[in-house]
Every structure is written in C-alpha cells, then in structure tokens.
Amino acid sequence: MSMEAENEKNWVISESAIAQCQEAIKIDPCNFKNYLYLAQIFEKQGHFEAAIRTYRQAIAIVPECAQFLFNLGDRLLKVGETGLARKSYYLATLAIYPDLAINLHFNSELTFGQHILWDPWLLKTTDGYRLFYLTGKRHIQPFWKQGQISAAISPDLKNWDYLGTVLTPIATSDWEADNLCAGSAYQEGNCYYLFYSASVYQADGVIQSIGLATSSDGVNWRRSPQPILKPDPRFYGGSIRPQLDQNDPITKIVQCRDPYILKKDKTGQYYMFFTAVVGRSRGENPTYSGCVGVAVSDKIDGLYRCLPPACDPVISHSQESIFYELERPQVIFKNNRYYLFFSCWTRLINPAWLETVDRRLISDSSLYCYVSDRLTGPYRAIASTPVVSGSEKTELYGTQLMETPSGDGLFAYGWYCKSKTLEISPRFPAIWTGDRWEIIT
Structure with a gap:
C-alpha cells in the first residue's frame, strides 16, 4: 500500500471514529470518556482547536480531572495560549493536591x-x-x-x-x-x-x-x-x-x-x-x-x-x-x-x-x-x-x-x-x- 493510500485509510478511520464518538455523546452526554476519545482523535489529526473545545466539554463534566486539565494545557500551548495553558496546569496540580500551598x-x-x-x-x-x-x-x-x-x-x-x-x-x-x-x-x-x-x-x-x-x-x-x-x-x-x-x-x-x-x-x-x-x-x-x-x-x-x-x-x-x-x-x-x-x-x-x-x-x-x-x-x-x-x-x-x-x-x-x-x-x-x-x- 502506498503512503498516500495509507494516509487516506487512516483519515477514513479517523472520520469514522469521530462520527462514532459524536453519536455516543448524543446518546450519553454525561460520559466524559467519549469526550476524551474524541479529543484524542482530533489531536492525531492536528485539529487542536477542536481538541481544546472537546477537552473543555469533558472538564465541564469532571472539573477536577487532573489528566484532562494537563491535556488541555498541552493543547493550549500548541496554539500559543501560554497564559491559559499555565492556568490549566495550575488547576491540574490543585486537582491532585487540593491542599497544596x-x-x-x-x-x-x-x-x-x-x-x-x-x-x-x-x-x-x-x-x-x-x-x-x-x-x-x-x-x-x-x-x-x-x-x-x-x-x-x-x-x-x-x-x-x-x-x-x-x-x-x-x-x-x-x-x-x-x-x-x-x-x-x-x-x-x-x-x-x-x-x-x-x-x-x-x-x-x-x-x-x-x-x-x-x-x-x-x-x-x-x-x-x-x-x-x-x-x-x-x-x-x-x-x-x-x-x-x-x-x-x-x-x-x-x-x-x-x-x-x-x-x-x-x-x-x-x-x-x-x-x-x-x-x-x-x-x-x-x-x-x-x-x-x-x-x-x-x-x-x-x-x-x-x-x-x-x-x-x-x-x-x-x-x-x-x-x-x-x-x-x-x-x-x-x-x-x-x-x-x-x-x-x-x-x-x-x-x-x-x-x-x-x-x-x-x-x-x-x-x-x-x-x-x-x-x-x-x-x-x-x-x-x-x-x-x-x-x-x-x-x-x-x-x-x-x-x-x-x-x-x-x-x-x-x-x-x-x-x-x-x-x-x-x-x-x-x-x-x-x-x-x-x-x-
């Protein structure tokens, strides 16, 4: 299989996976795992803005999930939002250690x-x-x-x-x-x-x-x-x-x-x-x-x-x-x-x-x-x-x-x-x- 064909195959798989995640979210909008899977697919495609939106949706459901906050910080850095990224890292650390001074x-x-x-x-x-x-x-x-x-x-x-x-x-x-x-x-x-x-x-x-x-x-x-x-x-x-x-x-x-x-x-x-x-x-x-x-x-x-x-x-x-x-x-x-x-x-x-x-x-x-x-x-x-x-x-x-x-x-x-x-x-x-x-x- 040529490189072009392999890339096209991966794209089709990704688009199919996106559709499946979006359908799962419609059925159960409170299941944060579906948002996680969707965000990860967006990341693999390089759609960081879409990944950021999806991580924020997940955080709205589980606001103290440190991993989501760290992931969001990573994506914000990639799009140049340093201040927002730092805030996300800050909240992630507080989520792990709520009493940390x-x-x-x-x-x-x-x-x-x-x-x-x-x-x-x-x-x-x-x-x-x-x-x-x-x-x-x-x-x-x-x-x-x-x-x-x-x-x-x-x-x-x-x-x-x-x-x-x-x-x-x-x-x-x-x-x-x-x-x-x-x-x-x-x-x-x-x-x-x-x-x-x-x-x-x-x-x-x-x-x-x-x-x-x-x-x-x-x-x-x-x-x-x-x-x-x-x-x-x-x-x-x-x-x-x-x-x-x-x-x-x-x-x-x-x-x-x-x-x-x-x-x-x-x-x-x-x-x-x-x-x-x-x-x-x-x-x-x-x-x-x-x-x-x-x-x-x-x-x-x-x-x-x-x-x-x-x-x-x-x-x-x-x-x-x-x-x-x-x-x-x-x-x-x-x-x-x-x-x-x-x-x-x-x-x-x-x-x-x-x-x-x-x-x-x-x-x-x-x-x-x-x-x-x-x-x-x-x-x-x-x-x-x-x-x-x-x-x-x-x-x-x-x-x-x-x-x-x-x-x-x-x-x-x-x-x-x-x-x-x-x-x-x-x-x-x-x-x-x-x-x-x-x-x-």
Missing part, C-alpha cells in the same frame, strides 16, 4: 508551564535559605534523562526570589554532557560550594560522576573542569536497571550521584556520601546492588578518596541486596550517633525483602533510616522496617530534613511524585526521640 512554588512559570521540578536541596545561611533543584521539560520520558540546576533564595521559606538556571549540561564534556543530577550545597567563609552529579551516556550505559561549582555571591558559579569524585572500582561498580519503561534504552548504570557533604570537626576532614553500587557481584540478581558510598578529603574542593560503602543493606541471612539504589543520602548527627536517610522507589526494592517487612510503611514516599556510631559506618537499620514514621504518607520523594527558620526544630521537604512540583516549607515537621524519627503529616 501554591504560593510556596515561587516560580509558577516553571511549575505550571512546560517544565517539571524535582530533587530540591537547601542550604541554610545567616540571611535565610538558598534552594537548588532540578528542572526539565515535562514531556521527556523518562524524565530523569534530562536535568539542569536552577536556584532561588528566601528569607523565610515563604517569599522566594528566582535566580534562574545556574548550571546546564555541557554538550562537549566527556563527563557532564547529558544530564545533571541532585547534589548539596555548603558555605564556608565567603565561598559557596555547589556539589552536583552529572551523567554521560555511552554505547554500553551511563557513567556518573560528581562535580563542583563555586561562587562568591551564590549567584554566579564557576565550575571545576574535572569531576572531584569518580567511583573507585575497588569498591563500586555498575548495576542493571530494570526495564520499567519501553522508552528507556539504558540498562547499565555506574551510579555515582546525589553527593551530601559533612565536615568532621575533630579532624577537619570532609566526607562525601553518595548514591552508589557495590563493586562485587551480589546474589543471583544484579539489579539489587545499591549502597551508599562515602569518600573523604582534607580539602572541601577535593579531590575525594573513596572508602568502602558506608551502608550496604542486605537481606538477613543472605548476600542479596535490598535496594536497587539508595537515593538522596543525608547524614545527621544526633546524641553522639550518625543517622543516615535515603529514598528508593518501591518498584526498585527487592521483592524478597518486601515480603519480610510491614508493607503498610512502604510507599514511594518512605524515607529509610539507618544508624551508626561511626561517621563512615557501617550503618544498620533502626528497626525491622527502617522507615521514618509518617514519611510514607507525605507523597514526597527524595525527602530531606532541614532546620526551621527559628532553629528550634526540623522539617521535611522534597518533591511531589505525581505532579513533579516542589514542597519547600515547614508543612511537615520532623521530630526525633531516641532512635525514633517521625514526620508529622
């Missing part, structure tokens, strides 16, 4: 436009907070294959000044060409240090490294030309990523990302915790080999020397790892002990381990906690189900803990998994009693 999302153009936001990290300073986070286009799948770093500042976690994008991938780089990942920030003297992770995509997989940018004003950044940490093959290696998305061709990843910096006052040394993979074979399934790596340096700007993994969770009476990856590690010193926190998507946890724990505490939002008497570990689970109580209910991912503006407590912050927007506020207080941590939802 929208004014906390300081940059509505990014949040409710074509962009998504994820993986925030905060630095508390004498005059407030500095926020860094990842952003990218909403329609790219999987979303984590993109990423650039943006920033904002606030005196009180309520009023934000957006500073724009501060770091982007460098296409000509041999280590940060493809996407930037999460990091941490540190201030020492008159200098700000922005630690971040970056990826380069090669024929046989993804290689990740950790970089550093410095600034005297917290606005303009100068990058180090080379990474300050690469995983030492004596301790760290690669893993096989599950094929969760047919659009994701990447399987092998040498993980080295999400750096978190802590200074040990007694020695003056700097310790970097990071998402990593154990270097040796672990059990029969190479998917589950995640760990938290650690490296040390006498200077904050490195280079950092890898040490053995600080946290290497395995299933009891087994050598098989629990997690595919331990993301966004953070270490907090309390009562002469070190507490390590990290996140992991539920689908990336070893099913054999899930059978042994309290599943009511496990969700994508669960914040896992391990403890050690030594900064470099080894860290052990705080409980048989090592989850910070309440974290499983926040609907956040990559949860981090930060000191409140008054300095009298901690709060949890992160990003919403569904809407990919940020929650940067004291909305979720975090309390600590003995070895028990809890996030109040």
Whole structure:
C-alpha cells in the first residue's frame, strides 16, 4: 500500500471514529470518556482547536480531572495560549493536591508551564535559605534523562526570589554532557560550594560522576573542569536497571550521584556520601546492588578518596541486596550517633525483602533510616522496617530534613511524585526521640 493510500485509510478511520464518538455523546452526554476519545482523535489529526473545545466539554463534566486539565494545557500551548495553558496546569496540580500551598512554588512559570521540578536541596545561611533543584521539560520520558540546576533564595521559606538556571549540561564534556543530577550545597567563609552529579551516556550505559561549582555571591558559579569524585572500582561498580519503561534504552548504570557533604570537626576532614553500587557481584540478581558510598578529603574542593560503602543493606541471612539504589543520602548527627536517610522507589526494592517487612510503611514516599556510631559506618537499620514514621504518607520523594527558620526544630521537604512540583516549607515537621524519627503529616 502506498503512503498516500495509507494516509487516506487512516483519515477514513479517523472520520469514522469521530462520527462514532459524536453519536455516543448524543446518546450519553454525561460520559466524559467519549469526550476524551474524541479529543484524542482530533489531536492525531492536528485539529487542536477542536481538541481544546472537546477537552473543555469533558472538564465541564469532571472539573477536577487532573489528566484532562494537563491535556488541555498541552493543547493550549500548541496554539500559543501560554497564559491559559499555565492556568490549566495550575488547576491540574490543585486537582491532585487540593491542599497544596501554591504560593510556596515561587516560580509558577516553571511549575505550571512546560517544565517539571524535582530533587530540591537547601542550604541554610545567616540571611535565610538558598534552594537548588532540578528542572526539565515535562514531556521527556523518562524524565530523569534530562536535568539542569536552577536556584532561588528566601528569607523565610515563604517569599522566594528566582535566580534562574545556574548550571546546564555541557554538550562537549566527556563527563557532564547529558544530564545533571541532585547534589548539596555548603558555605564556608565567603565561598559557596555547589556539589552536583552529572551523567554521560555511552554505547554500553551511563557513567556518573560528581562535580563542583563555586561562587562568591551564590549567584554566579564557576565550575571545576574535572569531576572531584569518580567511583573507585575497588569498591563500586555498575548495576542493571530494570526495564520499567519501553522508552528507556539504558540498562547499565555506574551510579555515582546525589553527593551530601559533612565536615568532621575533630579532624577537619570532609566526607562525601553518595548514591552508589557495590563493586562485587551480589546474589543471583544484579539489579539489587545499591549502597551508599562515602569518600573523604582534607580539602572541601577535593579531590575525594573513596572508602568502602558506608551502608550496604542486605537481606538477613543472605548476600542479596535490598535496594536497587539508595537515593538522596543525608547524614545527621544526633546524641553522639550518625543517622543516615535515603529514598528508593518501591518498584526498585527487592521483592524478597518486601515480603519480610510491614508493607503498610512502604510507599514511594518512605524515607529509610539507618544508624551508626561511626561517621563512615557501617550503618544498620533502626528497626525491622527502617522507615521514618509518617514519611510514607507525605507523597514526597527524595525527602530531606532541614532546620526551621527559628532553629528550634526540623522539617521535611522534597518533591511531589505525581505532579513533579516542589514542597519547600515547614508543612511537615520532623521530630526525633531516641532512635525514633517521625514526620508529622
């Protein structure tokens, strides 16, 4: 069949489908699914104005359907109605999270436009907070294959000044060409240090490294030309990523990302915790080999020397790892002990381990906690189900803990998994009693 004949056939099918949908709408005008099917046909034909009208008809029936509102926003963008599109995205986010304090999302153009936001990290300073986070286009799948770093500042976690994008991938780089990942920030003297992770995509997989940018004003950044940490093959290696998305061709990843910096006052040394993979074979399934790596340096700007993994969770009476990856590690010193926190998507946890724990505490939002008497570990689970109580209910991912503006407590912050927007506020207080941590939802 010729291309012209194929196009004509598709047109006939589309016209027939349009007629069927329109007839179904006449018979049952309150069935929103018929409007959805009709709008999708209009989209395939490129009739965006007709699709917009149809989505609006569907929204009139189910005004709080987030998917319809997102779809409408997409179509409005295609016809140049940016303001209306942003409003539609705004309403879509409210439909998912009706209690979300929208004014906390300081940059509505990014949040409710074509962009998504994820993986925030905060630095508390004498005059407030500095926020860094990842952003990218909403329609790219999987979303984590993109990423650039943006920033904002606030005196009180309520009023934000957006500073724009501060770091982007460098296409000509041999280590940060493809996407930037999460990091941490540190201030020492008159200098700000922005630690971040970056990826380069090669024929046989993804290689990740950790970089550093410095600034005297917290606005303009100068990058180090080379990474300050690469995983030492004596301790760290690669893993096989599950094929969760047919659009994701990447399987092998040498993980080295999400750096978190802590200074040990007694020695003056700097310790970097990071998402990593154990270097040796672990059990029969190479998917589950995640760990938290650690490296040390006498200077904050490195280079950092890898040490053995600080946290290497395995299933009891087994050598098989629990997690595919331990993301966004953070270490907090309390009562002469070190507490390590990290996140992991539920689908990336070893099913054999899930059978042994309290599943009511496990969700994508669960914040896992391990403890050690030594900064470099080894860290052990705080409980048989090592989850910070309440974290499983926040609907956040990559949860981090930060000191409140008054300095009298901690709060949890992160990003919403569904809407990919940020929650940067004291909305979720975090309390600590003995070895028990809890996030109040």
